[in-house]
């Protein structure tokens with residue numbers, strides 16, 4: 412899909428935006444930061460095309476928990492040991508999970524993004540596909556400049572407005588960022604990661620992190636297991652899972668961290684996890700299962716844990732957006748409510764896949780791959 416924006420249209424949009432920014436409480440002098448902004452079609456292109464690129468979870472994990480990223484994380488933990496000691500004491504969040512988020516969001520501060528945030532947000536707000544969201548973020552970003560946390564020209568990040576070491580959106584900045592070094596500014600952008608790492612720890616703490624609880628553990632499922640139970644929505648006491656034959660992948664009894672779910676990110680031929688409440692805490696940062704598992708697994712590796720034991724169905728590939736739309740259309744036509752035809756694999760689509768699998772006498776793991784789509788056709 413090609414964008415239709417122009418520089419002239421963008422400047423008109425900025426002019427119309429000013430009174431709305433003033434009405435939102437920004438000072439006229441703060442809006443000087445909008446002078447000289449130009450339309451950036453590249454960020455709009457990225458926003459419109461991002462859903463086309465879907466990596467399978469194993470490809471994502473190979474990179475997220477690569478040997479290089481583990482080694483760099485161990486070094487970062489050692490280099491900032493005193494800071495991590497203070498963060499654990501202040502926020503009660505395990506240091507390895509904070510380090511893992513840092514590692515995934517910016518390769519431990521190496522790639523914090525150098526796209527001017529105000530220009531990116533204004534371009535996306537003008538484009539309008541998610542205009543209201545990005546305009547609200549632009550106003551929050553201008554408030555950050557107004558309160559002198561960072562000069563506008565140093566406010567940089569990724570194309571979609573995520574900023575600094577831990578890639579906070581402007582609204583997350585206001586909810587979670589902290590001034591941990593006490594200089595009066597919450598600096599999540601600079602070379603010194605103190606405020607940024609404290610902000611990530613504060614984010615997890617405020618979102619309900621329980622120290623010492625895993626995000627999840629790798630498990631094995633017994634023969635004859637009821638795969639209809641493998642859903643983040645099915646939560647049971649650990650004793651029940653234990654009674655159903657679920658075991659740690661290395662053979663031991665399951666650790667009891669309260670209500671847990673069995674999650675199969677790539678169906679019954681892939682890896683199985685028992686996930687705990689901290690999984691949902693990481694989800695508040697980014698709700699993609701692959702992201703949450705990557706953060707959790709990288710944190711486990713930084714704690715000295717080993718690689719995932721079971722194997723992934725690496726001969727598979729992820730469905731494209733067009734294929735996901737086709738899947739939803741076929742399920743709906745067959746009488747299984749996929750919750751619409753939007754190309755997103757939400758809970759309703761997964762439930763419809765499961766119901767269809769059950770009706771076909773297949774393993775109801777809710778996993779949709781090209782083979783399943785071919786059977787539906």
Ligand code: CA
Pocket residue numbers: 589590591592593594595596597598606
């Ligand atoms: Ca500070």
